[in-house]
Amino acid sequence: MAAKDDRRASIKLSTVDDLFSTDESRADAQREKVMEIPLAEISEFPGHPFKVKADEAMLEMADSVKQYGVLVPGLVRPKPDGSYELVAGHRRKKASELAGAETMPCIVRELDDDQATIIMVDSNLQRENISASEKAFAYKMKLEAMKRQAGRPSKENVSQLGTQKRSDQLLAEQVGDSRNQIQRYIRLTELTPTILEMVDEKQIAFNPAVELSYLSEKEQQDLYETMQSEDCTPSLAQAQRMKKLSQDGRLNMDVIFSILTEEKPNQKEKLHIQRERIDRFFPREFTEKQKEDLIVQLLEGWYRKRQREHER
Known part of the structure; x- marks a missing residue:
């Protein structure tokens, strides 16, 4: 009798909904659907690295949202408190806010x-x-x-030799x-925010910036202050020298100042003379080298003459 009761308990009866639903309707219930979600219930992705600026392109997007709505749904994932976290669509959300919309179409997906x-990175790297x-x-x-x-590698991430990439x-x-x-x-x-902003503004080139990232936070602060006061930025060679001095424990404010204020080869002033001002003084067959030599020769003669006059 006890065995019969156990068998009855193990039998799972279908619900009325299961009996009268079709395979298609059950599959449809599991499909992701687009929902209109209040913007107030959508929070930003933690540590989202991509800037969402209210620039001209954003204002144009906001105008488009006003006229046509958000044509491509965002992607959110549910949070334990019943609200949602935005995974993809940060610019669309900002445009919706600027357009005065209260909701935004989103796909809700369970994601770890x-x-x-x-997904967040991949969707934004397309910009x-x-x-x-x-x-x-x-x-x-x-x-x-x-x-x-x-x-937990997938099969596609494993080479033919069976080793994971x-x-x-x-x-x-x-x-x-x-x-x-x-x-x-x-x-x-690893750069401080102030120096990293200079990289974004193209005030510091990429290669020197990589070298500067090896400096300590204090050294980077000293570097930033020197760059601001002297209105200059380091070349690649100077950045490499500062990195080496930092690793040797010999980099300080005075050393940074001396490196940044030294004359760089590309900063030396050049004398430019318009060609039409001097060409008429040379024979037509003179080469550029001959012209240069003659100019230097005449200047040397002029200099010696001035020296003799001062000695009198």
Whole structure:
């Protein structure tokens, strides 16, 4: 009798909905759907590295949203408190706010932190204009997420020899930058915000910036103050010297000042004389070298004459 009761308990009865629903309707229930979600219930992605500026392009997007609405839904993931976290569509959300909209069409998807990070980075790397700092932090976030996922590799991430590819190698294949270049971009995340902003504004070139990222925070602060006071920025050679001095423990404010204020070869002033002012004094067959030699010879004669006059 007890065995019969156990068998009855193990039998799972179908619900009325299961009996009368079709395979198509059950599949439709599991499909992702676009929902109109209040903007007030959508929070930003933590550490989102891409800047959302209210520039001219954004104002044009806001005008488009006013006329036609958001044509491509954003992507959000649900939060435990019932609100949503934005994964893709930060510019669309900003445009909706500027357009005075109260809701935004979004796809709701269950994602873990690493999945959400990778999707967020990939969706934003498609932008036309990406600053050095945006790419730097995006590469860092995605690479860290890929490394965490490496413990559960998919078949496509395993070579024919059965060995798993390095995460930075996979990232390089996906984004089109070499592994070395990706690491160089990630180095920029070690710069202080003020110097990193100068890199974004193209006041400091990329290669010197990578070298400067090896300086300590205090050394970078001293460097920034010197750059501001002297209105100059380091060349690649100067940045490399500062990096070496920093590693040797010999970099301080005075050393930074002496390096930055030295005359660079490309900063030496050049004397420019309009060709039409001097060509008429030379025979037509004279080469540029002959003209230069004659000018120097005449100047030397003039200089010696002045010296003799001063000696009298």
